[in-house]
Structures are given as structure tokens and as C-alpha cells.
Amino acid sequence: MEEITAAPLARYTTLKVGGEARRLLHPCCPDELYLALDRLKDSGEPWFVLGGGSNLLVSSAGFDGAVIRLTQMRTITNPEPGVLIAEAGVRLPHLAKYAAASGLSGLEFAVGIPGTVGGAAVMNAGAHGSCFGDIIESVTVFDIETWNLLTLTKEDMCFQYRSSRIAAGEQIVVSARLRLSEAVADNIARKTQENEEYRFRTQPVGWPNAGSTFKNPDSERSAGYLLDKAGAKQFKEGNAAVSAIHANFVINLGGATSLEITSLLRRMQESVYKQFQVRLRPEWKTLGKFSPSELAIWSGTFSVCD
Numbered sequence: 001m002e003e004i005t006a007a008p009l010a011r012y013t014t015l016k017v018g019g020e021a022r023r024l025l026h027p028c029c030p031d032e033l034y035l036a037l038d039r040l041k042d043s044g045e046p047w048f049v050l051g052g053g054s055n056l057l058v059s060s061a062g063f064d065g066a067v068i069r070l071t072q073m074r075t076i077t078n079p080e081p082g083v084l085i086a087e088a089g090v091r092l093p094h095l096a097k098y099a100a101a102s103g104l105s106g107l108e109f110a111v112g113i114p115g116t117v118g119g120a121a122v123m124n125a126g127a128h129g130s131c132f133g134d135i136i137e138s139v140t141v142f143d144i145e146t147w148n149l150l151t152l153t154k155e156d157m158c159f160q161y162r163s164s165r166i167a168a169g170e171q172i173v174v175s176a177r178l179r180l181s182e183a184v185a186d187n188i189a190r191k192t193q194e195n196e197e198y199r200f201r202t203q204p205v206g207w208p209n210a211g212s213t214f215k216n217p218d219s220e221r222s223a224g225y226l227l228d229k230a231g232a233k234q235f236k237e238g239n240a241a242v243s244a245i246h247a248n249f250v251i252n253l254g255g256a257t258s259l260e261i262t263s264l265l266r267r268m269q270e271s272v273y274k275q276f277q278v279r280l281r282p283e284w285k286t287l288g289k290f291s292p293s294e295l296a297i298w299s300g301t302f303s304v305c306d
Contacts, residue, residue, distance in 0.1 A: 001025060001026060001027050001028065001032045001035065001036060001117065002025070002072075003023055003024070003025055003026070004021050004023060004024040004026075005022070005023045005024075006022070007020060007024035007067065008020055009021050009024075009058045009063065010058070011068065011092060012024070012050060012053045012069060013053035013054075013056040013066075014053050014056075014114055014124050014209060014210055014211070015053075015056070015057065015058075015064055015208050015209060015210040015220070015250075015252055015256075015261070016208040016252050016256075017057065017058060017060065017208075017252060017256055017257065017261060018058025018059065018062065018258065018287070018288065019058070019059060019060050019061050019062025019063070019288065020055075020062040020063075020169050021048075021065065021066065021067040021233045022045070022063070022065055022066060023066050023067070024066070024067045025066060025067070025068045026067065026069050026071075026112075026252050026287040027068065027070065027072065027073060028067075028073065029073060029075075029213075030070040030073065030087075030174050031064040031178045032221075033068065033070070033073065033172070033174070035301065036066075036068055036087060037068075037144075037172075040066055041147075042242070043064055044270065045066050046063075046064065046065030046066070047065055047067070047068060047120070048065065048066075048067050048068070048169075048287055049067075049068050049070065049146055049172050050068065050069045050070070050117045051069075051071065051088065051089065051116035051117075051118045051119040052091055052119060053113060054057060054113075054114045054119070054194075054210055054211045055066050055114045055115060055119065055123060055210055055211050055283055055284050055285060056210060056284055056285050056286070056287060057210065057258060057261055057285075057286050057287070057288075058258065058288050059258045059282050059287065059288025059290055060257045060258040060259065060287055060288075061289045062269040062288055063151055063176070063287050065147065067132075067287075068261070069090070070077045070088045070116065070118055071086075071089040071116065072089055073087040073088050073089035073090075073174075074087055074089045074090045074094075075087045075090075076090055076095065076098055076241050078102060079255060080180055081182065081231070082104065082166050082179060082180050082181060083137070083177060083178065083301060084104065084177075084178045084180060085100075085175055085176070085177050085178070085181060086117045086175060086176055086178065087117065087174065087175045088116060088117050088121075088172075088174055088175060088176075088235060089116050089117070089118065089119030090116060090122055090275070091114075091115070091116055092107075092110040092111070092114070092115055092116065092117070092119045092125070092224055092235035093110070093111050093112070093113070093114070093116065093196070095107060095110065096108060096109075096110045096192055097111065097113035097192060097217065099180060099188070100135070100185065100189045100192045101185070101186045101189070102185075103182055103183060103184070103185040103188065104180040104181070104182060104272075105180060105181050105182070105183040105187075105188045106130075106134070106135045106180040106181055106193075106194045107135065107176070107178070108128075108131070108188060108191040108195055109127045109128040109129070109179065109195060110127070110128035111192050111195050111196045111199075111204070112127055112195055112196055112198065112199030112223050113125050113126075113127055113211070114201045114211060115211070116275075117173070117175070117221065118172075118173035118176075120132040120176075121136060121139050121157070121158070121164065121166070121173050121176050122164055122166045122173060122186070123162055123163065123164070123210035123266040123283075124159045124160065124161070124162055124164050124280075125132055125162075126162070127195070127232065127278070128195055128198075131159070131161075131230075132159075132176075132277075133154065133157065133159030133164070135156050135178045135180060135215065136159075136176055136177070136178060136179075136210065137154060137159065137177045137178065137179040137281045138151050138152060138153050138154065138164055138176075138177045139151070139152045139157060139166075139173055139176050139177070140152075140173075140174045140176075140177075141166065141172060141173055141174060141176045142170065142171065142172045142174055143169040143170070143171050144170050144171065144172070145166060145170065146285055149174065150171070152165075152166075152176075157229045159169065161215065161216075162215055162283055169222045170294060183251045183300070195218055202245065202246055203243075203245060203246055203249060203263075204244075204246065204249050204251050205241040207243065207251035207252065207253070208250050208251065209243070209250060209252070211249075211283065211284075211285055212217070212224075212248050212251070213248050213249060213250050213265065213267070213268070213282060213283065213284065214248055214269075214280040214281060214282055214283060214290075215229070215281050215282070215283050217278050217280060217281075219280075221278075222248070223248045223272075223280055224248035226272045226275075226276055226278060226280070227242070227248055227271070227272060227280075228247040229275065229276075230268075230271040230272045230274075230275045230276070231271060232247045232267075232268050232271055232272075233247050235267055235268060236264070237258060237260045237261075237263040237264040238256060238257065238263075239252065239253045239254055239255050239256035239266065240252060240256040240257075240261045240263075240264045241253055241264070241270065242257055242264065248269075249263070250264055258288075258290070258294075260295070262290070262297060264292040265282060265297050266297055267282075268276040268280070271295060282297060282298055286298065
């Protein structure tokens with residue numbers, strides 16, 4: 001198992017922001033993951049599980065603990081017709097194209113999501129009106145309390161909009177069993193390509209970003225719509241800016257700090273609240289040390305200045 005000390009986390013996140021972790025572990029299979037967890041349990045060292053590094057803001061002060069990065073756990077199997085089992089580190093664009101090439105429909109929506117299977121299961125990642133919870137049959141997790149493998153069914157997962165029952169630090173996704181449908185391979189490939197091209201047209205793919213910044217507050221108005229109407233595309237804080245392509249994307253212009261990012265998020269929230277009386281909540285997770293005022297962005301307790 002590869003281990004890197006004083007690991008620069010900005011290198012491993014899609015936003016390219018973050019200080020160093022005490023160490024970074026790269027298990028390449030479930031057995032190595034269990035070994036890493038046993039070592040961390042014995043040492044009492046804080047730890048965090050990282051997938052593709054999207055949907056995450058890491059503090060520029062870093063993280064005084066170990067980060068377990070699962071992107072080497074990327075096996076995909078097709079044990080029976082209509083079923084794929086994918087390990088936690090499999091990247092969603094690769095999985096979507098693998099399914100398309102196998103004549104399996106249901107993952108076309110995922111081709112533009114820059115995450116991994118593990119993160120997608122935890123966050124119920126979605127796009128184009130579909131989400132990961134639609135196709136999951138079960139998830140295998142390592143349960144920290146029982147120190148054992150558990151199989152969670154779709155019903156156990158309690159999927160909701162951008163959330164599931166899996167809580168950070170309590171269970172770790174090892175793999176997901178996906179139920180897909182057989183269809184004409186050319187049709188699946190065409191839809192997959194259309195979704196990928198849509199992403200390139202409508203998202204700032206050329207700039208470091210963490211994916212959609214805020215959850216949609218309701219079914220009538222998206223976060224991007226509200227931010228656009230509130231003038232957020234003009235916002236900039238240091239080297240962090242709102243994308244001119246999509247108002248719900250924050251981009252790193254080069255060397256942005258976590259403080260610049262959180263200042264920008266607060267400004268985005270306040271602009272929407274002042275105009276629409278809607279409190280936007282971030283989709284992203286956080287890692288490392290943040291001030292109470294920065295974390296208030298996530299709790300929804302921020303105060304709007306007059």
C-alpha cells in the first residue's frame with residue numbers, strides 16, 4: 001500500500017485547494033483498506049476517506065491526520081445479466097462508458113459527474129433527472145462500530161436528495177451493486193455522449209472546481225437560476241470566482257485559498273437571500289480546520305448584512 005507523508009491535498013481535489021495531510025494512504029483492494037483501518041484504530045490517529053476529491057473543500061491549513069484515498073480500488077465486474085458491481089474508487093465517467101459498451105442502460109446520467117462510486121452512493125449523486133439511488137441494489141460498507149462488512153439494501157440506504165443514511169466516519173463504502181437494464185448499445189452510447197457534451201457546454205470544465213456548489217432549494221427554481229438572477233456571476237474573492245458559464249459553480253483561478261472560497265460562498269448565499277429570501281445550502285463537504293463563521297455557511301445560520 002502506497003503511503004505519502006506531508007501529502008499536499010490540493011493535488012487530490014478537483015478544486016485544487018487545501019493544505020497538507022499528515023499522511024495519505026492508497027489501498028488498492030479491500031484487504032489493504034481493512035489493514036489501513038486497523039493501523040489507524042491502533043494508533044488513534046484521525047482519518048478521512050477520500051474518493052475523487054470532488055464535492056469537497058479542504059482547509060488551506062490542512063488536516064492533521066491520515067487521508068485514505070480509494071481511487072486505486074477500481075474493479076468492475078458483471079456477475080449476471082443487468083448487474084454491475086463496482087468498487088468504491090471507480091470514477092463515474094468511466095463506469096458510465098463501461099456500462100454503455102456493455103449494452104447496459106441506467107448510468108448515462110453519470111458520465112458528467114466527476115466523482116467516484118463511493119462518493120456517489122454516500123451523496124446520492126445525480127444529474128439529468130436521475131440519481132445513483134435509482135440504480136443501486138445494495139452497497140457493501142465497512143462499519144466502524146462493528147468493525148465488520150455489512151450489506152445495505154436500497155431501502156437501508158434511505159436515499160434522499162443528495163444524501164443517504166451513510167454518515168461520514170461511521171461507514172465506508174467498499175462497493176456498490178447496480179441494477180441496470182439491457183438495451184441497444186448504440187442508443188446507450190449516443191445518450192451517454194450527449195450527456196457528456198452537455199457538461200462541456202454548460203459547466204466550467206477547463207477550470208478547477210468542486211462540482212455544483214449549492215443544493216437546489218426546491219423543484220421550481222434551481223440554485224443556479226437563483227444565483228444567476230442575483231448577479232453572482234460577477235462575484236470574485238481573491239483567486240476564487242463564480243463561473244461565467246454556470247452561476248452554481250465556483251472556480252479556482254489559480255492559488256485560491258479556502259478562506260477566499262468560503263468568503264465567496266457566503267457572498268453567494270447572502271445575495272440570494274436578500275433577493276429571494278432563500279437560504280442556499282452547500283453540496284460540498286469540508287475537511288480540516290475552519291472557523292465557526294466559515295462553518296455557518298453549511299449550517300444555514302449565517303447572518304445577512306444590511
